[in-house]
Amino acid sequence: MKEQESSDQAKALLKKYLEGQCTPEEEQQVLHWFYAQDQPEEEQLKEHQTGLASRINTKLEEQLFSESTPTVRRLTWFRSKWMVAAMLVAVSGCSLWMYNRFSSSDQKPLELAAEVPSQDQTFHNDILPGGHYAKIITPKGEEKQLADPFVQRLEQSSDQQGKNFLVDVPKAGSYMIILEDGTKVWLNASTKLSYPTHFEPNQRQVALTGEAYFEVAKDANRPFRINANGTTIEVLGTTFNVNAYHDEVSTSLVEGSVKVLKEGNQIIIKPGQQATTSLTNDIKVTATDLTKNTAWQRDEFYFDGNNFKDISLQIARWYDVEFENMETIGANSTYKGSISRNSRLSEVLQILALATGRKFDIIGRKVIIQ
């Protein structure tokens, strides 16, 4: 059949192209055919594209970074040897140089919130944003740096039964870990989380100071308990944020249900609610703005009615800086807006300058309000 014949011929030409054996004319033929191909995009494509990137990210994490998964996977890449050949030709020119450059570099962690020269006259210097970093202290007292992100599933086994691991995230750091039960915890700057070498058969207990976002794995037989500065948060499996930088601890619930306990008082909250415990041990429940309370976990500063003191505290924690002349900005004014936590400090201060009508300078690790 003629159609079949020309299809086979076309395939032979494409194979030649992948092998790098085409004449310049044939190459033009293939390229024009390839870039002229234009099937109309399907309508349902939009639907398919929602969540595409995160779906791909999850698959990649499984395929590339998960240790427990067997390596046998569908990989069409290795199926065709001419493909490999073609790519090798394409990259061989630079490979040697890159190899030399990167094989000798020892992997020291990036400096967090480093001081760098300012790009404009307004500031004496600038400060880069914080980054993913944590220190883990084993029950034996050994310290490990967790600079490589996605070191997720942490080793919880140890011969030191009954003792705890401590994850310590400094100022200007943030980190995500996965505990042995599959619970995911995102840790904000200036945060400590301790967890046992193994969870007990009847409960999963951890302790927190600072701020963390939890996605607790469901296990009806083992409640998950967080001790945060004297407040206990008890759940079976759910998602929520805990802010425990101070003795007043706020729990904002994203989904599921959570029980908050403090000195004999207890209360159950629903999604969209926030429970705040106080020094006098009572628990206040308010409706809460989840976008605001969980913004840090999405790499954002998000202010909606925050006063300057609160804003400066969040910035100080992420850029490891101190504010001077704080008292010159009244506590009664509140501000709205969002800024990426990946911005340089100067960019954040420029926006704050617009909002407050004040001038800011950075000198070393100090922010001066003029």
Place this chain on the structure above:
Amino acid sequence: MKQLDDTELFIRIQADDRYAFSELVNRYSDILFRFIQRRVSCTEDSEDILQEIFVSLWHQRLNITIEYSLYPYLFKTAKYKIIDWTINEQKKIVRAEKLLASFQRASPTSEDELLAKELAVLIDTEIEKMPTTMKSAFSLSRKESMSIKDIASELAISEQTVKNNISLALGWLKLRFK
């Protein structure tokens, strides 16, 4: 991480930073997917191919140098994988005679030109996805060549807001295509 341009992002990826890698996936998934899907009608296969592109980028990260942006590398990898898919997964090549018809041109077109043409189409769809104010301000300024002042009165917003939105829009495109 979102503020980093491709070169900075890629340096981090070469230092095994998996957060940087996942930001790269966020940055390129949609546009690459559309590029693939226009040629591979099956969405499942398109998604598999997309995944393979990132897998090979991760494996090859120390062997790649980039100048300004990763997109030439990513789109060319996509091309190889799509052609491979065409050979192996398609029983019959549709419109094969089009591929076999030889091109007679005074001077050959470079692949970069062909790719740039296609990207222009994809960028237009990208502008479509911007938030409304950003989109209007940006298209009035770049496509209709209107002044900031005119745009401000047209959209009934302040001139400063127009400026902010246009620079945000440029930043948006720069991050995706730089």
